[in-house]
Amino acid sequence: MQKRQLTSNVLLGSLKAAAEVTRLRILALLARGELTVKDLTAILGQSQPRISRHLKLLVEAGLVERLPEGAWAYYRLSDDDTVGAFIRGILCQIDDSDPVIAGDSQRLDGVKQEHAEAAARYFSANAGEWDRIRLLQAADAAVEKAMREAVGNRPFEAFLDIGTGTGRMLELFSDLYNRGIGIDANHSMLAVARANLEKAGVRDAQVRHGDLYALPLPSDSVDLVVIHQVLHYLGDPARALREAARVLAPGGRLLVVDFAPHDLEFLRTEHAHLRLGFSHDQIAQACAAAGLETEAIRDLAPATAASGTGDGNLTVTLWLARDPRILMADDGVGANLETVG
Numbered sequence: 001m002q003k004r005q006l007t008s009n010v011l012l013g014s015l016k017a018a019a020e021v022t023r024l025r026i027l028a029l030l031a032r033g034e035l036t037v038k039d040l041t042a043i044l045g046q047s048q049p050r051i052s053r054h055l056k057l058l059v060e061a062g063l064v065e066r067l068p069e070g071a072w073a074y075y076r077l078s079d080d081d082t083v084g085a086f087i088r089g090i091l092c093q094i095d096d097s098d099p100v101i102a103g104d105s106q107r108l109d110g111v112k113q114e115h116a117e118a119a120a121r122y123f124s125a126n127a128g129e130w131d132r133i134r135l136l137q138a139a140d141a142a143v144e145k146a147m148r149e150a151v152g153n154r155p156f157e158a159f160l161d162i163g164t165g166t167g168r169m170l171e172l173f174s175d176l177y178n179r180g181i182g183i184d185a186n187h188s189m190l191a192v193a194r195a196n197l198e199k200a201g202v203r204d205a206q207v208r209h210g211d212l213y214a215l216p217l218p219s220d221s222v223d224l225v226v227i228h229q230v231l232h233y234l235g236d237p238a239r240a241l242r243e244a245a246r247v248l249a250p251g252g253r254l255l256v257v258d259f260a261p262h263d264l265e266f267l268r269t270e271h272a273h274l275r276l277g278f279s280h281d282q283i284a285q286a287c288a289a290a291g292l293e294t295e296a297i298r299d300l301a302p303a304t305a306a307s308g309t310g311d312g313n314l315t316v317t318l319w320l321a322r323d324p325r326i327l328m329a330d331d332g333v334g335a336n337l338e339t340v341g
Contacts (some may be wrong), residue, residue: 006082010062014083017061018090022046023054025104027077030064031091032108033198034074034206043107063087067208072187076206116195133271136264137314138300143257144172146300147226150255150320151176156223159205162212162244163230167193170205177224180205183212212240215247222247228257231283232267232275238286245290251326254292256283260299260315283319292321 006014018024025044029035035043040051055075058064062083067074078084094101137143157178161169164182166189174180184190184207193207210216212230225244231237244254261277268276284294297320302313 006086011086013061014063014086017057017063018087020054021100022050023058024090024094025100026051026054026058027063027087028091028094028101029104029108030075030077031088032105033112034067034076034194035108035111036072036074038072039108039111040075042111043104074208112195112198115191116199133267133314137259137302138316139303142300142303143316146298146318147172147228147255147257150296150298150318151224151253158222158224158249160215160217160222160225160244160247162215162225162227162240163233164193164207165189165228167196167202167205167207169226169228170197170207171200171202173224173226174200174202174205178204181217182207183210183215185209185211213243215243217247219246220249223249223252225252225254226257227254229259231256231258231278232273235274237275237278238289241283241286241292242290245287245292245323248292248323250323252323254287254319254321254323256287256319256321258283258317260317262314264314277314278317280317280319283317284321287319287321291323293324294319294321296320 018027022044026040029040029043037048037051037055040055041048044051055064055066059066059075062080063078064075065078067076077087096102151173153176155176155178159170159173159177159180161167161180161182164170164184165186167182170180170182170193180202182193182205184193187209190207190209197205197207208216212234213236225248227240227244231240234240241254241256248254259277261279263276265276267273280297284297287294296318298318300316300318302315
């Protein structure tokens, strides 16, 4: 598809917005990732009102986007391909050894390090309970391998991870998508995800605060949606599946990963699980009600089952469904899953 061109008025407005030293420095910083006003204030050594005023002008010019997240907001370069290319075309002309830009870059590294340390503290504080659950189910590596087998190796454009948590799914599929987004309602987990994606060098993904019942995305905009270990926390899983189906592009796929039915009541009383697993038919029927066709299902037994000690442990199930509006060419998807029907 041919990239659209900027009109002369838009081009002049963009040049005017960028042609100020602080705003140019802000653009250079945002080219390296999303930042808050607090981050930019610390890096640039300017007051919060002054930084906010510059950001307002950049947003109005369409060069920067504002993403509210509770009481905070994150800012990033425009997601518009043409505008993004224009901005980066300007920024690539700046000498990396420029003392002002180099100083900003060094302070940005310090801010990112602080974020990573804060995320690590949060993760450590909760990891013990998460590890207890992991011991009851198939190993993460086995689940992720099955997910990759389900999705196949064909690249696609847009990926959505609903309930992104630590951002692991964005990392797992990063070699397949051109644009990835993770949605989560937990601010602390979003900080963990941002730190993890930065550490892993994943540049084509972003995370946002959002409601999984009202995703901040247009209809028909995503090629693959993953809902990994999220539905059992929800009061209305079917509604979440309908919302996931809404954003799927014609022919797009939905991969749901969750627990099979179990009787581990402590997960409800101690870990806020509202649902003690789902049967094959429960998710398949919910997908059908959302207008999707379930193509394959696969169960992964807990690692301890092989030794005869798996009673009461957790089976992980994968459901692969597709939007039927376009039948895509066979790409090997589901070849390693149990075919439904």
